[in-house]
Structure formats: structure tokens, C-alpha cells
Amino acid sequence: MSDAKSLRVAYGEALVELGTKNSKVVVLDADLAHATMTSMFADRYPDRFFNYGIAEQNLMSAAAGFAHSGLIPFASTFALFGAGRAYEIIRNAIAYNNTNVKIACSHSGISVGEDGGSHQSIEDIGLMRLIPNMTVLVPCDPIEMKKAIAAAATINGPVYIRVARPVVSNITTEDTQFEIGKVVTLREGTDVALISTGLMTERALHAALMLEKEGISTKVVNVHSLKPFDVTTIRQIAKSVKGIVTAEEHSVIGGLASAVSESLVGTLPQGFGFEKVAIMDTFGKSGKPEDLFSYFHLTAEDIANKARSIARRK
Numbered sequence: 001m002s003d004a005k006s007l008r009v010a011y012g013e014a015l016v017e018l019g020t021k022n023s024k025v026v027v028l029d030a031d032l033a034h035a036t037m038t039s040m041f042a043d044r045y046p047d048r049f050f051n052y053g054i055a056e057q058n059l060m061s062a063a064a065g066f067a068h069s070g071l072i073p074f075a076s077t078f079a080l081f082g083a084g085r086a087y088e089i090i091r092n093a094i095a096y097n098n099t100n101v102k103i104a105c106s107h108s109g110i111s112v113g114e115d116g117g118s119h120q121s122i123e124d125i126g127l128m129r130l131i132p133n134m135t136v137l138v139p140c141d142p143i144e145m146k147k148a149i150a151a152a153a154t155i156n157g158p159v160y161i162r163v164a165r166p167v168v169s170n171i172t173t174e175d176t177q178f179e180i181g182k183v184v185t186l187r188e189g190t191d192v193a194l195i196s197t198g199l200m201t202e203r204a205l206h207a208a209l210m211l212e213k214e215g216i217s218t219k220v221v222n223v224h225s226l227k228p229f230d231v232t233t234i235r236q237i238a239k240s241v242k243g244i245v246t247a248e249e250h251s252v253i254g255g256l257a258s259a260v261s262e263s264l265v266g267t268l269p270q271g272f273g274f275e276k277v278a279i280m281d282t283f284g285k286s287g288k289p290e291d292l293f294s295y296f297h298l299t300a301e302d303i304a305n306k307a308r309s310i311a312r313r314k
Helices: 006-020 039-044 058-067 079-085 085-096 108-115 122-131 142-154 200-213 231-239 256-262 287-296 300-311
Strands: 001-004 024-031 049-051 072-078 102-106 135-137 159-162 169-170 184-187 192-196 218-222 225-227 242-252 273-279
Touching: 001 142, 001 218, 001 287, 006 024, 006 102, 006 142, 006 225, 024 039, 024 058, 039 049, 039 142, 058 072, 058 079, 072 079, 079 085, 079 102, 079 159, 079 287, 102 142, 108 287, 122 135, 122 225, 122 242, 122 256, 135 142, 142 159, 142 169, 184 200, 192 200, 192 231, 192 256, 192 300, 200 218, 200 242, 200 300, 225 256, 242 256, 242 300, 256 273, 273 300
Parallel strands: 024 049, 024 072, 072 102, 102 159, 135 159, 192 218, 192 242, 242 273
Antiparallel strands: 001 169, 135 225, 184 218
């Protein structure tokens, strides 16, 4: 694990790299460029950067217009405002017409911290998964963030990319597979599979190390593509272990746990273990990010406890 940085910084760097290679890339923001880090692109390519102020619905409508003009717009703001306030515009002006807009929303989940429940988007993945034509990507580290941005630019259609605020270590490498619609196994194991996404993947890896010391063989699977979802591989994984623990910094409804459950319903043998680590249908709270992860039971130890309950079943 190395080269720790915030995923929003990795996003800003990725935009600059993409803009250097592709002159059709334009970037839009809602008066939050220094928080979303689109300011990096604005500094390098000011003639391709557009600030729409605190008017997220206008932002998304304009992004659709840029796309219809043959450009590749990346529209950024905080996840609560992008996925929430502008939802109807995203649905009808972007996804309904399969418009080529990339929506990268930062400050997602409870890791926003002190801003509190009013600004902590714990529903954004579910909202975006619901929309037809929408691709949903949730990178786990800076390397995956840059791969996600590059991949999103190659798709002809709308993409939602979840961008976390905290500093994160690289837990993948440049050689780690990144393919939209596919999951990646980061660690092999035979007892329990930890299926995680975003910031929870690093915690899942820590949980696996704890469990290894106890003789519990744990597979760790990173899900960077929530839609399209790799149903085939998830079903294969389920056949190889005693149970699954899903881990996400999102509501237990509509996100990773739902996607895995939908994939496996009707296919699991009696006694198969299925546990979920997520925000249990409640709003966030104000506090330091790590304190909130503990409060909402989203730590490596919480993941390990769920895995232990599966491994110890007779």
C-alpha cells in the first residue's frame, strides 16, 4: 500500500490527464471546484471549464447540452446535490436519452465527516443504480479512480462515479484488472468471501488479515462496477465459500448488498451465510470520519465479526 492521497485529488489529476489526451473533454462544476478538485482542470484548461454556481439542475442540463454538441462533459459537485437535488434532470435530460454525460460526485457517504447527516449522501449509489442506461462506478483507491475516469470517457452513455473525500492508500496496482461490469478478487480464500466496494475494500483486506491469524480463510473481492454488475462471478464465488459478507459505506438498501442479494436470490443452499456491513437505514451524523465508521459499525473489526459468525456455523 503506497502513494496515499484523497480520491478527489486523484479525480482532479485524472481529469487533467484525460483533458491533455482528449480535447473534447470539458468539465463543469457547481461552485465547488476547490472541494471537488476540478480546479486542477480549470487551472490547466480554463477555456474548457464552466462554473454554474449553486445551481446543480442547471449544471446537469448544461452537461447534456455539451454532450449533444459532441463533447464529453464531466459534471461534478457534492454527491448529495448531484445525485439528489439534480435527480430528475439526470433521469430525464441525461439518462432517458442515453446522453454521453459523466457525473463524478465527491464528498459521498459518511466520510464527509463533520458536515453531518444533511450532507452525507448514503443513498447515491441506489439512486443511480435505479436509472436505466446509467453505469455506476465506485473506485476503492487513487489508482482505480484514474482507471475509472479513463474508462468512463470511452463509454457512449451516462456514467456516475462516486468520489470519496478521505486520503486512501493504493491497495491495487497499475496491473490490477479494471473492467466495467467485472469484479476483482484481491485475495483468495475458501471459508468466507468479503465482497466490498469503495472505501470499505481497504477495511475488508485488514479484516482478512485478522481472520487469517485465527485460521479463517478469507477471499476479498473488490466491486468497482455496481452497474453493470458481475452476476456471473458473484454466483461462482458464492459456490466456493460458506458465506458472504458485503461491506459498503452506503445504505444497506439499494447499494452493494442489494446488488449481491439480487444476484444470488434463489441460488443459495440452505445454511449459506449472508451478512451485511452497511449503514442500516438511517441518516448520518456529524463527527470525525473514523469515529463515524466506528459508530455505524463499518470498521475492519465489524467486517471480521460478521465473517466469524459465518465461519463458526456448523
